[in-house]
Amino acid sequence: MRSTPSTICAIATAPGPGSISVIRVSGPETFAVLDRVFHGSRPSRQRSHTVRLGWLKDSRGRRIDRVMLAVFRAPRSYTGEHMAEISCHGGPYVADAVVRELVHQGCRSARPGEFTRRAVLAGKLALSQAEAILDIVNAQSARAHEDALARYSGSLSGFIPRLRAGLDDLVAEAEFHLGFDERDEHRLFDPAPRLLKLKRETERALDLAAKGRLLHEGARVAIVGRPNTGKSSLFNRLLEEDRAIVSPLRGTTRDRVEAWTVFSGIPARLADTAGIGSRGTDGISRLAAAQTRRAIEHADLVLAVFDGSEPARRSDRSVVESASGRPTLVVVNKIDRPRRLRPDFARDIAPRAASVSCRTGQGIGHLRALIGRRLRPAAASGVALSRSELDGLRSCRDALDRSLAAPSAEAAALEIRTAGDMLSQLESPVPSEGILDRVFARFCVGK
Numbered sequence: 045m046r047s048t049p050s051t052i053c054a055i056a057t058a059p060g061p062g063s064i065s066v067i068r069v070s071g072p073e074t075f076a077v078l079d080r081v082f083h084g085s086r087p088s089r090q091r092s093h094t095v096r097l098g099w100l101k102d103s104r105g106r107r108i109d110r111v112m113l114a115v116f117r118a119p120r121s122y123t124g125e126h127m128a129e130i131s132c133h134g135g136p137y138v139a140d141a142v143v144r145e146l147v148h149q150g151c152r153s154a155r156p157g158e159f160t161r162r163a164v165l166a167g168k169l170a171l172s173q174a175e176a177i178l179d180i181v182n183a184q185s186a187r188a189h190e191d192a193l194a195r196y197s198g199s200l201s202g203f204i205p206r207l208r209a210g211l212d213d214l215v216a217e218a219e220f221h222l223g224f225d226e227r228d229e230h231r232l233f234d235p236a237p238r239l240l241k242l243k244r245e246t247e248r249a250l251d252l253a254a255k256g257r258l259l260h261e262g263a264r265v266a267i268v269g270r271p272n273t274g275k276s277s278l279f280n281r282l283l284e285e286d287r288a289i290v291s292p293l294r295g296t297t298r299d300r301v302e303a304w305t306v307f308s309g310i311p312a313r314l315a316d317t318a319g320i321g322s323r324g325t326d327g328i329s330r331l332a333a334a335q336t337r338r339a340i341e342h343a344d345l346v347l348a349v350f351d352g353s354e355p356a357r358r359s360d361r362s363v364v365e366s367a368s369g370r371p372t373l374v375v376v377n378k379i380d381r382p383r384r385l386r387p388d389f390a391r392d393i394a395p396r397a398a399s400v401s402c403r404t405g406q407g408i409g410h411l412r413a414l415i416g417r418r419l420r421p422a423a424a425s426g427v428a429l430s431r432s433e434l435d436g437l438r439s440c441r442d443a444l445d446r447s448l449a450a451p452s453a454e455a456a457a458l459e460i461r462t463a464g465d466m467l468s469q470l471e472s473p474v475p476s477e478g479i480l481d482r483v484f485a486r487f488c489v490g491k
């Protein structure tokens with residue numbers, strides 16, 4: 045069982061005298077604590093993302109300072125937990141007194157970077173971004189700072205302006221040449237090679253962005269196999285808790301059961317599925333089969349589970365077929381029993397299999413590491429793009445496709461211009477000063 049997180053607090057603004065100091069509080073007890081110290085309104089009833097003015101008093105009712113209280117309710121906060129920010133008058137004495145009182149009321153002083161750590165744990169921030177933030181704060185040189193900034197915003201930040209410049213050049217040239225007569229030698233202008241190059245770069249960027257998704261949204265890992273091979277047992281083993289119903293009756297798992305876990309630092313949504321090739325013909329079985337198919341289709345990694353203590357059955361073959369073409373890891377389960385599955389079985393989908401026993405736990409650690417290794421290269425090369433940036437890049441690629449296929453130079457020029465427009469609509473992926481300021485302020489917490 046996981047213990048509930050403690051409620052933490054810390055001064056978020058730089059040490060030393062300033063016009064205001066901000067104290068941040070995060071955790072389940074945030075509003076219970078603030079109800080006791082903040083006088084003016086009830087923080088526990090205050091709407092999320094609103095600010096109230098009131099007096100902060102200690103437990104004996106003595107005034108500490110007149111403060112502004114901003115409230116952020118879970119999950120819409122930096123850490124994903126209940127949070128509050130207290131803005132008090134600047135100067136080290138007042139802010140320290142506020143923190144002392146919060147600690148007196150049951151909060152714990154935050155450790156360096158602890159708010160960001162919680163943000164990462166809540167999936168609010170990719171780990172790579174958090175690391176980059178740390179580097180930004182700690183950067184000793186302009187070079188290190190620039191490098192960290194580039195990683196924070198994703199290496200695509202330079203790509204979109206570059207692509208746009210390339211397209212602008214092409215449009216200008218195309219328009220210049222369009223003014224000439226058909227027979228003129230200037231008509232030899234052919235934008236296709238450069239268009240192709242731009243299109244390939246766009247596709248590469250889209251590919252990187254798709255991989256970046258793993259760090260942001262988490263990888264999808266689906267456990268599939270015929271009934272009774274131990275899929276639900278494996279699901280539980282990987283989660284280290286009893287989430288799915290394990291039973292010797294075939295077809296126990298009809299719903300798709302999902303839960304979050306982490307493999308080598310990569311958040312993953314693990315899905316247990318209904319067995320493939322079960323004979324049920326009722327509506328629920330059919331639905332379950334469709335869900336399993338969908339899980340395989342959307343999975344970043346498929347764990348195909350086989351019973352190592354039995355010879356392969358026809359339904360095991362269907363599993364191999366369903367998983368073929370998808371990134372797959374073959375898992376041979378029940379190795380605590382004598383082996384009766386041929387070792388070269390399922391060689392088509394994966395050259396090597398991971399052998400485990402969900403009963404004894406043998407091989408599970410190794411399997412976790414293998415899963416992490418399979419997900420990591422994809423995640424590491426990824427960059428973070430917002431949905432609108434992804435959509436913009438896709439529209440741009442489509443316009444480039446159309447311009448390559450255009451029947452006339454005029455039509456091609458029109459599509460190139462459309463491609464450029466698609467990019468102009470994108471906000472620059474470089475974070476705004478405002479965002480960076482907030483990130484800085486937040487990360488200095490407890491430093």
Ligand SMILES: Nc1nc2c(ncn2[C@@H]2O[C@H](COP(=O)(O)OP(=O)(O)O)[C@@H](O)[C@H]2O)c(=O)[nH]1
Binds near residue numbers: 270275291294
């Ligand atoms: N001997 C042995 N039995 C196992 C192992 N893993 C699962 N089982 C048993 O196999 C049966 C089916 O397990 P379950 O996880 O429900 O399989 P599922 O139908 O694929 O989800 C249960 O009786 C489990 O106790 C294992 O590693 N060794």
Ligand SMILES: [Mg+2]
Binds near residue numbers: 275276277296317
């Ligand atoms: Mg099951």
